[in-house]
Amino acid sequence: MSLPAKLLIAAPMSLLALSLATPADAFFSKSGHKHRAHVLPDNFTLRKKNATLTLHGKAKTEYADSHYPVFLNKNYPDEYNYxxxxLDLSSNFAWGRKKFGYNAVDASLVLRHKSYWGEAGRTNITDENQTKVCDSLMKAHSHESSKPVVWIKEAWLSTTLNAWGDLRTKNKQTIKAGFFPFKIGRGISLGDSYGTAYKFLAIYSKNNDFSPAGILFSGTILKDRLDYDFYYGLLENKSTTVEQTFNHKKANHIGRNDPWSGSGRDNEVFAGQLHYKHDLGKRGNVVANPYIMYNRALDQKIEFDADSKSELGTMGVGFEYSR
Structure with missing residues (x-):
C-alpha cells in the first residue's frame, strides 16, 4: 500500500514493514513498505435457481519497525515495532438476475478480525464514558478486552425498486441501507480518507475497520450518461436511551438552567453527487462529478463532554478524462 505523497516527502525516516502470506502479489512503495496478503484463489459460489451466494476470505500478517517518527532525530528514542x-471474511447474496436481467436484491456481510500480537485490546477499546459519584462527575474512562474479537465491518441490504413496481422508467433506481462504505471527492471530502490524522510528522493513519450506518438512494437519470447518489449517514446517535438524554452531562456548563443533554444531539452526514459522462468520440470521454456534503455534529468535546458543536459543509467537482 503506497503512502500518500505528503508523507513520502515529509518523512525521511527508517521504516521497515513486512507482510508474510502466500500466494499473492507483492509490491513496494518508495517508503520501503512491503505488503503481501493471502487471498482465497477463487470465490466459493453456491447457485440455486434465481439466487447466488458467494463466500470470500483474505488474511494478512504484517511486521512494522519504525525509528524516529516523532522528531526525525536519531538522538531521541522514539521507536515502535509490532x-x-x-482477517476478512465476506459473504454476498444476490437474487433476481435470471428473472429480471439484473440483481433485484443484493446483501453483504463482512467480518473482520484485527489484532496486534501481544496487545489484543488495542483494537477492542470501548467509547469513553463518564460516571457520576454523588454530585461529582468523574473523568471519562474506557475499557479494553484482552481477548481477540471479530466485528462487523459491513452489513447491508440493497434492492432495485424497478423490480417491485412500475416506475415508468427503464433506468434502474436502487435503495441501500445498513453499514457500508460511501465516498465523495476521492474519499477525502467524505470516505475512508475523511478526517485522516497525522498524529506525528511521520505517522500516518486512517480507520477503515468499520462502516457507519446509512441509507443510499442511487440511480440513473440518462442511460450511460447521468447517474446520481443521495446519502444519509448516522455517525453518532446520542438519543437511544433515557440515560443519554436525561442525565447530568452538562452540569458543569456555566449559565445552563438544566444539566441534561436532551434528544437529537446526533452526528449526521448528508451528501449528494452526480456522475455525468460526455462522449468526445475519437478523442475519448470526460466524466464530471459534482458533489456536496453537510456534516452536523452536536455535543462534541474540546475540553469536556458536550462543550461544542460543529457544522461543516463541502462543495466540489472532479473531472476525469480517458481515451
Whole structure:
C-alpha cells in the first residue's frame, strides 16, 4: 500500500514493514513498505435457481519497525515495532438476475478480525464514558478486552425498486441501507480518507475497520450518461436511551438552567453527487462529478463532554478524462 505523497516527502525516516502470506502479489512503495496478503484463489459460489451466494476470505500478517517518527532525530528514542494480523471474511447474496436481467436484491456481510500480537485490546477499546459519584462527575474512562474479537465491518441490504413496481422508467433506481462504505471527492471530502490524522510528522493513519450506518438512494437519470447518489449517514446517535438524554452531562456548563443533554444531539452526514459522462468520440470521454456534503455534529468535546458543536459543509467537482 503506497503512502500518500505528503508523507513520502515529509518523512525521511527508517521504516521497515513486512507482510508474510502466500500466494499473492507483492509490491513496494518508495517508503520501503512491503505488503503481501493471502487471498482465497477463487470465490466459493453456491447457485440455486434465481439466487447466488458467494463466500470470500483474505488474511494478512504484517511486521512494522519504525525509528524516529516523532522528531526525525536519531538522538531521541522514539521507536515502535509490532506484528499485526488482519482477517476478512465476506459473504454476498444476490437474487433476481435470471428473472429480471439484473440483481433485484443484493446483501453483504463482512467480518473482520484485527489484532496486534501481544496487545489484543488495542483494537477492542470501548467509547469513553463518564460516571457520576454523588454530585461529582468523574473523568471519562474506557475499557479494553484482552481477548481477540471479530466485528462487523459491513452489513447491508440493497434492492432495485424497478423490480417491485412500475416506475415508468427503464433506468434502474436502487435503495441501500445498513453499514457500508460511501465516498465523495476521492474519499477525502467524505470516505475512508475523511478526517485522516497525522498524529506525528511521520505517522500516518486512517480507520477503515468499520462502516457507519446509512441509507443510499442511487440511480440513473440518462442511460450511460447521468447517474446520481443521495446519502444519509448516522455517525453518532446520542438519543437511544433515557440515560443519554436525561442525565447530568452538562452540569458543569456555566449559565445552563438544566444539566441534561436532551434528544437529537446526533452526528449526521448528508451528501449528494452526480456522475455525468460526455462522449468526445475519437478523442475519448470526460466524466464530471459534482458533489456536496453537510456534516452536523452536536455535543462534541474540546475540553469536556458536550462543550461544542460543529457544522461543516463541502462543495466540489472532479473531472476525469480517458481515451
Amino acid at each position: 506484528f499485526k494480523t488482519t
